[in-house]
Amino acid sequence: xxxxxxxxxxxxxxxxxxxxxxxxxxxxxxxxxxxxxxxxxxxxxxxxxxxxxxxxxxxxxxxxxxxxxxxxxxxxxxxxxxxxxxxxxxxxxxxxxxxxxxxxxxxxxxxxxxxxxxxxxxxxxxxxxxxxxxxxxxxxxxxxxxxxxxxxxxxxxxxxxxxxxxxxxxxxxxxxxxxxxxxxxxxxxxxxxxxxxxxxxxxxxxxxxxxxxxxxxxxxxxxxxxxxxxxxxxxxxxxxxxxxxxxxxxxxxxxxxxxxxxxxxxxxxxxxxxxxxxxxxxxxxxxxxxxxxxxxxxxxxxxxxxxxxxxxxxxxxxxxxxxxxxxxxxxxxxxxxxxxxxxxxxxxxxxxxxxxxxxxxxxxxxxxxxxxxxxxxxxxxxxxxxxxxxxxxxxxxxxxxxxxxxxxxxxx
Numbered sequence: 001x002x003x004x005x006x007x008x009x010x011x012x013x014x015x016x017x018x019x020x021x022x023x024x025x026x027x028x029x030x031x032x033x034x035x036x037x038x039x040x041x042x043x044x045x046x047x048x049x050x051x052x053x054x055x056x057x058x059x060x061x062x063x064x065x066x067x068x069x070x071x072x073x074x075x076x077x078x079x080x081x082x083x084x085x086x087x088x089x090x091x092x093x094x095x096x097x098x099x100x101x102x103x104x105x106x107x108x109x110x111x112x113x114x115x116x117x118x119x120x121x122x123x124x125x126x127x128x129x130x131x132x133x134x135x136x137x138x139x140x141x142x143x144x145x146x147x148x149x150x151x152x153x154x155x156x157x158x159x160x161x162x163x164x165x166x167x168x169x170x171x172x173x174x175x176x177x178x179x180x181x182x183x184x185x186x187x188x189x190x191x192x193x194x195x196x197x198x199x200x201x202x203x204x205x206x207x208x209x210x211x212x213x214x215x216x217x218x219x220x221x222x223x224x225x226x227x228x229x230x231x232x233x234x235x236x237x238x239x240x241x242x243x244x245x246x247x248x249x250x251x252x253x254x255x256x257x258x259x260x261x262x263x264x265x266x267x268x269x270x271x272x273x274x275x276x277x278x279x280x281x282x283x284x285x286x287x288x289x290x291x292x293x294x295x296x297x298x299x300x301x302x303x304x305x306x307x308x309x310x311x312x313x314x315x316x317x318x319x320x321x322x323x324x325x326x327x328x329x330x331x332x333x334x335x336x337x338x339x340x341x342x343x344x345x346x347x348x349x350x351x352x353x354x355x356x357x358x359x360x361x362x363x364x365x366x367x368x369x370x371x372x373x374x375x376x377x378x379x380x381x382x383x384x385x386x387x388x389x390x391x392x393x394x395x396x397x398x399x400x401x402x403x404x405x406x407x408x409x410x411x412x
Contacts, residue, residue: 004029005022005025005026008025012050012053012054014047014050015194015198017190017191018183020181021183021188024051024181024182024183025051027178027180029054029058032056032058033059036177036178037149037150037151037174037176037177038051038052038055038151038177039115039151039154039175039178039180040152040153040179040180041158041179041182042155042181042183043230044230045230046182046183046184046185046231047230048155049068051151052066052068052109052111052151053066055149056108056109056111056151059149064105064107065105065106065107065108066108066109066111067104067105068110068111069083069110069111069113070114071113071114079119079122080122081138083100083101083102083122084136084137085100085102085138086098086100086137086139086140087137087138087140089139090140091138094139102148103144105148106146106148108148108149109148109151110150110151111151111152112152113152114154115152115153115154116156116158116166116167123167123171124168126150126171129146129150130150130171130174130175133146133147133148134146152175159172184230185227185230185233186227190223192222193214195231195234196222196234196238197211199235199238200212200238203239203243207243211242212241212242214249214255215249215252218250218251218252218254220252221255221259225259237258241258374411377391377395377409377411380394380395381411388402388403388406
């Protein structure tokens with residue numbers, strides 16, 4: 001079968017030697033001789049549209065009609081008419097009777113791309129065609145028969161669509177008689193280099209210029225990139241480089257300029273030790289940062305409360321003076337206090353007030369203060385009918401700080 005696969009690749013312009021790709025072609029050749037429905041899955045841009053052509057050309061229907069339909073490009077109001085036809089006067093604008101794709105392709109093959117975009121009502125009609133070969137034109141009661149082989153493709157998770165109630169489970173199993181999966185470009189290894197070379201040669205002939213070539217470091221970048229747009233993205237980038245770059249030898253730095261988010265989440269980035277901002281290279285470091293920030297906020301709040309007590313505020317006055325607490329918390333955050341700063345080892349005596357008798361009680365009061373802060377913000381907003389500027393003045397904080405706290409506490 002290996003010889004046949006190579007012949008198919010040459011005939012349909014398929015580039016690559018990835019085992020998953022070869023397996024998909026092998027399945028297409030085997031199922032071509034039957035009339036079974038086929039469901040092709042894979043990410044957008046992987047080249048799924050080639051497989052229905054392979055199946056059709058190697059089937060007994062190769063002399064019949066082959067019609068490719070993009071289900072996502074047809075408005076919901078006209079999809080039934082496009083697929084199954086309509087009678088004259090069946091809807092506004094139907095000035096004449098019209099055959100649908102299933103009637104035109106009788107004896108041939110229909111490829112339904114983006115099949116997950118079909119409305120539920122159309123899915124019912126499609127299921128009937130697959131099971132009995134029967135359909136009814138829009139605006140008619142007459143049953144028509146058709147003999148069509150259906151091949152569908154999707155780039156979404158149909159199982160999730162079924163769970164969400166947006167795709168019929170019985171239709172899924174009827175279409176998925178023979179599944180074919182197209183692997184993403186990032187999993188195809190050195191196929192990326194083969195495809196780049198092929199596209200570079202094609203564009204050099206098209207634009208009559210020498211083909212671009214990659215240095216070794218550029219090849220490493222090309223193979224390590226995740227290619228969210230798959231083969232389609234690689235082709236577009238190759239064309240951009242072929243047209244824009246005057247130097248026909250492309251190094252890594254030049255290539256990176258054409259790869260979106262190369263230094264973002266798509267690839268691990270090396271962060272220098274003296275890097276000054278708050279970005280981190282791993283999820284573990286991000287978690288550490290969050291924990292440190294939480295610790296700092298707790299320390300800030302406890303320090304402010306004890307400062308208030310030291311200045312003579314009493315426990316029963318904290319609620320009435322809460323605007324002062326909100327303002328001090330905001331000022332503390334804006335000053336970005338040193339994360340290493342800790343509370344004093346000993347606190348001044350406060351008349352034996354139970355608020356500071358032990359750490360446990362301090363932490364419990366800290367939690368209640370947050371609730372009271374939310375309560376006061378809500379009261380201020382209600383008092384001023386949602387006008388944040390006046391509410392901020394009432395609380396003694398800036399409007400910007402109030403907006404941040406509304407967002408932080410998810411106050412509606």
